[in-house]
Amino acid sequence: MSLLVVGSVALDSVQTPFGSTADALGGSAVFFAAAGALLHPVQLVGVIGSDYPEGKLQQLAKRGIDLTGLTRADGESFRWKGRYSYDLQNRETLETRLGVFADFQPTIPAAFRDAQYVFLGNIDPELQLRVLDQVRQPKLVACDTMNYWIQSKLDVVLELLRHVDVLMVNDAEARQISGDWNIYRAARWILERGPSQVVIKQGEYGAVLMSDHTLFYVPAYPLEEIFDPTGAGDAFAGGFMAHLARTADLDPLNVRRAMVYGSAMGSFAVERFGVDRFDELTIDEVTRRVREFADLVHFEVRE
């Protein structure tokens, strides 16, 4: 059951109250793949410039990421610079330099076109649609988007929704797409426009899964130290999709389990800067954390 991700491959410079990074490995596809590959091999499609530290990416890729679909173009890599507030709740984008990402035309290698599980990371929705033209018969397509595209290309985002099974966005994005401040009504609005499931991520408050038949909530793992929230959403998506791909089971109970793998991977992402935590993370640690989630929410009704 092959798992494909298309998204940004970036160099991130992040400032948090606890430290900073400069030109660290990042981007939606990289966070997704770093988290997902621990559970199931990930095929990555993206573009890097001539200045990208490919050695570091290859090192990470050894953990199960197929880089056949990574193109190296002449020019600067995509760079993103952001700063977090003291409570790590708010993020300010200081700079976005598109570089080679500006002309990115995702070409899915022949060997990836039969991918069964597809994640469309946050890129131009027109490109997300073009990826879908190139994959044959995926079993499950999930996608992300962001305020920039919702504002500038809402019609294309809505067209995309007609072609995906799962929309995974944060609460602000769900509110912006639907024009409704209430996330449950926002989810319902989205469900009426194509996807059969919506995942709304709420940072330290967890994430909600909604379909016509289900409402499921997974908390965020209660961490006492958080270093860098960057990439938590993409790592969540990586855990969610990789669990579904490796189990090849879309039963609603297994989708709930996938939500817990997603939340676990999101929590690992924020424990270190960038993708550093995924360099050494083991499957045993993931399993242990997933079990802790079961304890966290377990209770018995006595009435």
Ligand code: AMP
């Ligand atoms: P998240 O924290 O999950 O929202 O994802 C953060 C990642 O998104 C960072 O690694 C950035 O490199 C990447 N990113 C930021 N802005 C964009 C953009 N306009 N398009 C694609 N990726 C972006």
